Amino acid sequence: MSSARFDFIPLVLLAAIALGALALIGSPATWVTLTVAGLAMGLLIFIMSSGLTLVFGLMDVMNFAHGLFIAVGAYVAASLVRLFPAQAGSESFAANLVALAPALLAAMAAAGLLGLFFERVIIRPVYGQHLKQILITTGGMIVAEQLIHVIWGPDLITLERPGSLRGAILFGDVALEKYRLAAVLLGLAVFVGLAVVLNRTKIGLLIRAGVENGEMVEAMGYRIRRLFIAVFVAGSALAGLGGALWGMYQEAVTVAIGAQMIVLIFIVIIIGGLGSVTGCFVGALAVGLLANYVSYLSPKVALGSNILLMVIVLLWRPRGLYPAGGR
Amino acid sequence: MAEPLLALAGVQTHIGRYHILQGVDFAVPNGELTMLLGRNGAGKTTTLRTIMGLWRASQGSIRFEGADVSALSTPAIADLGIAYVPESMAIFAGLTVEENLILAARSGPLDSARLDWIFGFFGALKKFWHLPAGLLSGGQKQMLAVARAIVEPRKLILIDEPTKGLAPSIINNLIAALAELKKTATTVLMVEQNFHAARSLGDSVAVMDGGRIVHAGRMADLAADAALQSRLLGLSLDAHQ
Numbered sequence: 139m140s141s142a143r144f145d146f147i148p149l150v151l152l153a154a155i156a157l158g159a160l161a162l163i164g165s166p167a168t169w170v171t172l173t174v175a176g177l178a179m180g181l182l183i184f185i186m187s188s189g190l191t192l193v194f195g196l197m198d199v200m201n202f203a204h205g206l207f208i209a210v211g212a213y214v215a216a217s218l219v220r221l222f223p224a225q226a227g228s229e230s231f232a233a234n235l236v237a238l239a240p241a242l243l244a245a246m247a248a249a250g251l252l253g254l255f256f257e258r259v260i261i262r263p264v265y266g267q268h269l270k271q272i273l274i275t276t277g278g279m280i281v282a283e284q285l286i287h288v289i290w291g292p293d294l295i296t297l298e299r300p301g302s303l304r305g306a307i308l309f310g311d312v313a314l315e316k317y318r319l320a321a322v323l324l325g326l327a328v329f330v331g332l333a334v335v336l337n338r339t340k341i342g343l344l345i346r347a348g349v350e351n352g353e354m355v356e357a358m359g360y361r362i363r364r365l366f367i368a369v370f371v372a373g374s375a376l377a378g379l380g381g382a383l384w385g386m387y388q389e390a391v392t393v394a395i396g397a398q399m400i401v402l403i404f405i406v407i408i409i410g411g412l413g414s415v416t417g418c419f420v421g422a423l424a425v426g427l428l429a430n431y432v433s434y435l436s437p438k439v440a441l442g443s444n445i446l447l448m449v450i451v452l453l454w455r456p457r458g459l460y461p462a463g464g465r
Numbered sequence: 466m467a468e469p470l471l472a473l474a475g476v477q478t479h480i481g482r483y484h485i486l487q488g489v490d491f492a493v494p495n496g497e498l499t500m501l502l503g504r505n506g507a508g509k510t511t512t513l514r515t516i517m518g519l520w521r522a523s524q525g526s527i528r529f530e531g532a533d534v535s536a537l538s539t540p541a542i543a544d545l546g547i548a549y550v551p552e553s554m555a556i557f558a559g560l561t562v563e564e565n566l567i568l569a570a571r572s573g574p575l576d577s578a579r580l581d582w583i584f585g586f587f588g589a590l591k592k593f594w595h596l597p598a599g600l601l602s603g604g605q606k607q608m609l610a611v612a613r614a615i616v617e618p619r620k621l622i623l624i625d626e627p628t629k630g631l632a633p634s635i636i637n638n639l640i641a642a643l644a645e646l647k648k649t650a651t652t653v654l655m656v657e658q659n660f661h662a663a664r665s666l667g668d669s670v671a672v673m674d675g676g677r678i679v680h681a682g683r684m685a686d687l688a689a690d691a692a693l694q695s696r697l698l699g700l701s702l703d704a705h706q
Contacts, residue, residue, distance in 0.1 A: 343564050347557040354555040357517055358613070359543035359571050462559065 148420050148459035151451070155424060159431035167311035172430045178318035180426020181325020182387060186380030187403040188332060188418050189373015195349035195413020195462050197366045199261055200271045203279040204377055204403065205396025210252055210282075211245035211378025212385035212395050213290050216297040218244050227301045234300035242382055249378020250371045252282075257370045279396075286393045294392045297385040321383060328376070329419050336415060345369060349413040349462045402429075405444050409451045411458025420459055421451075468531060470495040470621055470652045471516070476525035476535075478508075478515045485511045487676035488525065493621070493669075498643070498653040500663045500684060502698060503673035509656040510552055512673070513623045516654075517549045518542045529621070543571075546620035550627060552656075554610040558599025562590050562609055565598050569613035576617070583612050586642035604635035611639070615646060622646075624655040628662050640665055660698075664688045672697045 156173060163169045190204045219226045222237035260278045264270040299317045306313040336342035344365055348355045352362050384399065385391040406425050410417025425444050432443040451459060469492035478486035486508050493499045501509050514520045516527055518539040527535040534542055543549070548569075557565050566575060584591040587608040593601060598609055607627055614622050627643075628636045640662050646653065647666065657663045663670070667684035680687070680697050687693055 340567065343560060343568055346559060347568055350557045350559055351555050353519060353539075354551070354557070355568075356539040357519065357543055357549045357551075357555075358569055359540050360568075361538075361540050 145460065148417075148455075151459070152420065152423055152427065155427050155431070159427070159435075162435055163431070167313075168434070170312045171314065172434055173427065174314050174318050174322065176427035176430035177423065178315075178321040178325070178387070178426070179430060180423040181329075182321055182380055182384050183399070183402055183406055183426055184325055184419050184422035185328050185383065186377050186399060187406045187422060188328070188415055189369070189376045190403060191407040191410060191413055191415065191418045192345060192349070192369050193366075193373050194407065196345065196352065196362070196369055197265065198268075199265070200268055201256075201261065201275050202272055202400070203256060203260070203275040203282070204374075205398075205400035206256075206279045206282045207249040207253055207374040207377035207396070208381035208384065208399055209286060209391075209393055209396035211249045211381030212297065212391040213286060213295075214248040214378070215241040215245040215382030216295050216385060216391050217290075219297060226298065229301045231300070231302040234302050238300055242379055245378040245382040246375040247378075249381070250375035253371050253374025253377075254367070256374070257367055261370075283393050283397075290393075292393070294390050296389060297382075297391050298389055299386050317387065321387065324383065328379075329415075332415055341365070341368075346462075401441070402444065405448050409448050409458060411455075411461040413462030414458065414460040417458050417460030417462070424451075468495075469493055470530060471654065472526075472528045473512070473516070474526045474528070476512070476515060476522045476527060478511055478520050479523050480511070480520060485676055486515060486522070489673070489676070489678055491671040491678045491681050493652060493654050495652055496650040497668035498647055498655060498666050500667035500670045501654060501656045501673065502658075502660075502663060502670060504699065505658075507673040508676040509673055510625055511676075513549070513551075513625050513654070513656060516542075516623060517547070548614035548619045548622045550610045550614045550622070550624040552625040552629065554606050556598045556601075556606050556609050556613075558597065560598060561595050562598055562601070563594050565609055565613055566590075566616050569616045572617055579616065582645075583615065586638065586645055587612055604631050604638070607631060607635070607639065608642075611642065615651070618649075618651070620652060622651060622653045624653060626656050626658060628657065628659040636662060 159172070160166070160169045163172065186208055190201060193199050193201055218241035219237050225233045226237035228234060256275075256278060260274055261271065264274055303317040303320050306315045307319070336346055344355060344360055348362050348365060355362050381395060385395060402425055406421040407418055409424065410419070410421035424447060428443050428447055429440055433440045455461070471493040473489050473491055476486055476489040477484070489508070489512055501512065503509050511520060515522050518534075518537055518541075522535045525535070526533050529545055529547070534545065557568070560568070566580075570576070589601075589605045590608055590612055593605065598606065601609060611624065611627060614624070627639055631639065636659065643653070643666050655666070664684065670680070670682060670684045670687050671678050672680040672687075674697070680693070687697075
């Protein structure tokens, strides 16, 4: 995410996906609708996956329980929104904020605290041991999912979109869902915020340096473990936020919401280059766009299309679109 | 005799099942540049990494300013005023030259007077100030690696083979820079295979073989004794100028 000499070539991939879809879809109005839907989905995936890519980049930790933070964020948001039914259903955005702001903040706080617990109790004993990380984080996720069943029950619960963000805005033949536009704006805001932190603050420099060479950062006197805990908690909180927003996007929450997203999230961080936030951003947009275009053109191959995308990207750039450090 | 800044006594280091350091004893006098010489695989890099806490000593003591630091974490050791320039240079390739130095300046903003002093012998760093460090040449990366270690005054600098793989003109530039650093009475422990650099910079010397120190003394004495050089290093310094 360095400001100097930005590599624009991977952006060609996004243009190729979008223009290729335009040629296949034919209808510009449908294409615009699908593109906005793809961008919204991609940016929500970016919010959920940006923390995981930094966690992997900084400490080489493979956290398969990341989907749990997504699920917890969605459930906590759903619970909070239900406390303010009138405000959530109002067509006034200001009134919606009364319900939305505490719901999203609580989702982030709950996921962040759960992330802190996971890092301290589950992951800390297995630093540097990939196989054990996979096993123990997967096991931790299974246990935590059962706890979600205990707290919220096994049934699907609804998480309706705020009243002011229901429906669509029409531009001629083009219908753009308000919630998707809001998701695009929020996703861009998160990306810009992360970009500012990573490029304009010393803590951001430390994170970028730590992704490249954590040992050297420690040799310069910085406690990278503390930095890692902070990034882990922030990444978990972002996953919680993404989970809440994704739950509203689907207007339903189940315990499987995290597990369903984790496949796409891993595809995104591998495509982007492990540890790269810029790569995660571009990868998420590519995955979101492709998923929506292919779902329209040929629904049966939607998930397979993203795996194919990953194969193509890795054949083109084996270390991902924006390799970070020596990964 | 004044107490040395750094003293190793009976230091042993294991890496996995390999017993690398097998009882290292030597001292680094305050204000001097001490050369650590030896053949490949003698344990020189392991010694520096063990001092820095990057590998743990399994036995022995490492005393810095009289206090045992062998159990401290790497950041705590760095906090004592010890800087490390690894053999790999370990510059942060995605960060600019400026950002690399900002991170190295632990105590606050970059000191412009100190930067000007560094630019005096590493002019390329000023020229490529805003360039990602990964785009620098090998010599420029080494300049940056050394500059990071000296961007603030340190009590001790550990430098691992700074001339390795560099062109002769760059090596001369580096030797001149380290000579400037010596004028500030900064204590340096440097691993080096280039004997011309070792002789021109070293005040004292320790020679390693098989994970132990086999000779310690004044660099001038070793440089003047061809037979000793041949016995310790298997070659003569004069043959490598």
